[in-house]
Amino acid sequence: MARLDTREKLSILADAAKYDASCASSGSSKRDSRGGTGVGSTEGMGICHAYAPDGRCISLLKILLTNSCIFDCHYCINRKSSNVRRARFTVEEVVQLTLNFYKRNYIEGLFLSSGIIKSSNYTMEQMVEVARQLRDVHDFRGYIHLKTIPDADPELVHQAGLYADRVSINVELPTRQGLTRLAPEKDEKRIETAMRNTKSDIADNKDARKKYRSAPRYAPGGQSTQMIVGADDANDGAIVTKARSLYDRFSLRRVYYSAFSPIPEPSAVLPLKRPPLMREHRLYQSDWLMRFYGFKPQEVVAATDEKGMLPLDIDPKLAWALKFRESFPVDVNRATKEELLRVPGLGTKAVGRILSSRRFRTLRLDDVARLTVSVKKVRPFIITSDWRPTLLTDRADLKALIAPPAAQLDLFAHHGPKAA
Numbered sequence: 001m002a003r004l005d006t007r008e009k010l011s012i013l014a015d016a017a018k019y020d021a022s023c024a025s026s027g028s029s030k031r032d033s034r035g036g037t038g039v040g041s042t043e044g045m046g047i048c049h050a051y052a053p054d055g056r057c058i059s060l061l062k063i064l065l066t067n068s069c070i071f072d073c074h075y076c077i078n079r080k081s082s083n084v085r086r087a088r089f090t091v092e093e094v095v096q097l098t099l100n101f102y103k104r105n106y107i108e109g110l111f112l113s114s115g116i117i118k119s120s121n122y123t124m125e126q127m128v129e130v131a132r133q134l135r136d137v138h139d140f141r142g143y144i145h146l147k148t149i150p151d152a153d154p155e156l157v158h159q160a161g162l163y164a165d166r167v168s169i170n171v172e173l174p175t176r177q178g179l180t181r182l183a184p185e186k187d188e189k190r191i192e193t194a195m196r197n198t199k200s201d202i203a204d205n206k207d208a209r210k211k212y213r214s215a216p217r218y219a220p221g222g223q224s225t226q227m228i229v230g231a232d233d234a235n236d237g238a239i240v241t242k243a244r245s246l247y248d249r250f251s252l253r254r255v256y257y258s259a260f261s262p263i264p265e266p267s268a269v270l271p272l273k274r275p276p277l278m279r280e281h282r283l284y285q286s287d288w289l290m291r292f293y294g295f296k297p298q299e300v301v302a303a304t305d306e307k308g309m310l311p312l313d314i315d316p317k318l319a320w321a322l323k324f325r326e327s328f329p330v331d332v333n334r335a336t337k338e339e340l341l342r343v344p345g346l347g348t349k350a351v352g353r354i355l356s357s358r359r360f361r362t363l364r365l366d367d368v369a370r371l372t373v374s375v376k377k378v379r380p381f382i383i384t385s386d387w388r389p390t391l392l393t394d395r396a397d398l399k400a401l402i403a404p405p406a407a408q409l410d411l412f413a414h415h416g417p418k419a420a
């Protein structure tokens with residue numbers, strides 16, 4: 001490996017980290033940090049914006065310890081057989097970079113991932129050491145997100161949670177077959193065992209802190225994972241079902257969906273094109289439907305087409321409503337919270353405000369219009385004191401009447417997930 005100075009390494013290793021969505025990057029318009037103007041630029045030199053577990057938007061230094069790797073995952077630009085420029089930080093370099101950026105207020109924390117150097121254990125040791133030095137030697141109080149390596153010794157993975165606010169373990173692909181084909185050195189069972197251990201470490205720590213307030217915190221931001229979308233042939237139905245199962249079995253805080261990005265000199269087993277970014281967005285919306293709107297995975301699956309794919313031109317909540325029109329119209333003055341949450345165009349905030357306002361007065365269409373971005377979208381699905389949609393939900397052209405114009409679709413491609 002050629003000798004590089006820290007700035008050159010930062011350029012390479014921040015750029016290599018851009019493919020990892022699981023620090024909840026809030027969707028900078030391009031996933032390329034090389035063109036940035038350096039520290040302080042939101043798109044330069046590895047500084048990304050992310051949502052902390054408490055919902056705050058924070059800036060993180062997002063880097064790899066190294067982009068060298070002894071594994072050969074087909075979809076990964078850093079795989080062993082890839083012809084990319086390699087670099088590697090020392091533990092001390094990452095610690096100093098983080099401290100320097102933090103002291104200058106460029107960042108509020110660190111997101112650290114890595115290719116596998118020598119062995120999974122060796123790599124995990126180095127990553128834990130970065131976090132340990134930051135916390136124990138430098139009393140670093142900023143946010144730390146560590147990507148952990150499922151093959152590493154469970155004790156090392158455990159240690160990651162002692163220093164990090166959040167840990168994550170990538171499931172990588174939605175199906176076992178996809179993982180075997182595209183990441184032959186990875187194993188679903190080992191990945192899930194590591195997630196199960198982390199779940200139980202977090203639960204044990206919560207119990208300990210109930211008894212002893214002085215017990216050290218363990219990964220207080222919980223654990224998350226990432227799935228690559230569009231590198232294999234798993235459809236949206238399979239992805240949504242897998243995500244729900246991961247949330248339920250491992251108490252994940254978040255599942256992140258990352259649209260597969262074609263890489264230079266791709267392996268022949270990969271698709272040539274990236275999936276539409278809108279697909280990633282629709283998956284985030286369906287994720288929100290399950291987490292905040294009471295949808296079961298089978299209901300989201302019911303909104304997919306005959307190939308198991310969510311429509312790209314309308315959001316999954318509207319797709320579900322158009323398929324299950326017999327569930328509407330919903331009377332905003334009488335319906336339960338669960339029924340109101342099903343109405344396309346009504347978000348959780350709007351539903352909350354409907355529920356509190358109707359305690360004092362009967363709601364009219366204008367009242368609902370003030371709570372929503374598009375009353376046109378809501379109107380066919382609700383009844384108010386002065387509005388009843390006469391056979392509107394029976395119209396064959398209902399979708400055309402309320403769907404956003406196709407030209408507007410790109411506007412939503414990079415936005416954060418919203419389900420309403």
Ligand code: SF4
Binds near residue numbers: 069070072073076079
């Ligand atoms: S182990 Fe990680 S860095 Fe290495 S090839 Fe696979 S995805 Fe890439």
